[in-house]
Amino acid sequence: MELFNKIKEATTFIKKKSTVKTATHGIVLGTGLGGFSNQITSKCTIPFNEIPYFCKSTTLSHSGNLVIGKLKNKSVIAMEGRLHFYEGYSLEEITFPIRVMKALGVKTLYISNACGGMNPQYSLGQIMFIEDHINLMGVNPLIGKNDDRLGDRFPDMLEPYSKEHISKGQKIAINLGLQTQKGVYVAVTGPNLETRAEYRMLRLLGADVVGMSTVPEVIVAVHAGMKVVGLSIITDICLPDALKPVSVAEIIKVAGDTAPHLNKLIKEMIEKLN
Numbered sequence: 001m002e003l004f005n006k007i008k009e010a011t012t013f014i015k016k017k018s019t020v021k022t023a024t025h026g027i028v029l030g031t032g033l034g035g036f037s038n039q040i041t042s043k044c045t046i047p048f049n050e051i052p053y054f055c056k057s058t059t060l061s062h063s064g065n066l067v068i069g070k071l072k073n074k075s076v077i078a079m080e081g082r083l084h085f086y087e088g089y090s091l092e093e094i095t096f097p098i099r100v101m102k103a104l105g106v107k108t109l110y111i112s113n114a115c116g117g118m119n120p121q122y123s124l125g126q127i128m129f130i131e132d133h134i135n136l137m138g139v140n141p142l143i144g145k146n147d148d149r150l151g152d153r154f155p156d157m158l159e160p161y162s163k164e165h166i167s168k169g170q171k172i173a174i175n176l177g178l179q180t181q182k183g184v185y186v187a188v189t190g191p192n193l194e195t196r197a198e199y200r201m202l203r204l205l206g207a208d209v210v211g212m213s214t215v216p217e218v219i220v221a222v223h224a225g226m227k228v229v230g231l232s233i234i235t236d237i238c239l240p241d242a243l244k245p246v247s248v249a250e251i252i253k254v255a256g257d258t259a260p261h262l263n264k265l266i267k268e269m270i271e272k273l274n
Helices: 005-016 034-039 091-103 163-175 198-202 215-221 248-272
Strands: 025-029 041-047 065-070 074-080 108-117 127-135 180-187 210-211 226-235
Touching: 005 041, 005 091, 025 034, 025 091, 034 041, 034 065, 034 074, 034 198, 065 215, 065 248, 074 210, 074 248, 091 180, 091 215, 108 215, 108 248, 127 163, 127 248, 163 198, 163 248, 180 215, 180 226, 210 226, 226 248
Parallel strands: 025 074, 025 108, 108 226, 127 180, 180 210
Antiparallel strands: 041 065, 065 074, 108 210, 127 226
16 A cells, blocks of 8 residues: 555544544654653543554653643644664654654654764753754665655755754743753664764764664655754763763663653743744
């Protein structure tokens, strides 16, 4: 079945389940960040594996639910967890939920992740607004025949992350007492963490943080005509000459400790920005 019809079937299924039929804001909750959905009211929670053509998340701390409901006067749809390329899924499968969000009316996508900080000015637990990215995954979700109903063949990536939302979001963060950064995210396939030499290379390429997600979803969101706000939590410090072993448990803990601040920031941005 072609992608367009798969999207239509999944969208119809979700609308039958939920009293909220459309959503203007989409949220992708990365590692350790699923608690945001506790703020959503009048909500319907649907496991990924119940929705047609959604895949089950197999990553630790990713519960794998789609939550649709209200955030004050805004309608929202949130992914509790996401899919990753290293799980063995294709990029079409990974980005399919983004396509469905667009079909449900989403105009602005908030996408979060846990990442390794390579910029020596960054601190553990800080939040970084993504202002640009580098795709080193070696693949692109738009490869293949283009369906003009979903987006243009050659989407422009001059501004994949909304400069307006970044600027306003940083001001909101200051009012919340949060010190944030702004930088470049580089995406790699994972699932292993990088070597010292790889961290040096990525830093030389101009990246501030590194992670194993986000970029495929953002490419599809831009293709679909959405505005994107990217937010990273620095969960481990990746300075080659001061590198220390890190465990997944430690990464999840840092993400969990920072999650309340990030959740509040996203909530304020959704409520105050168009």
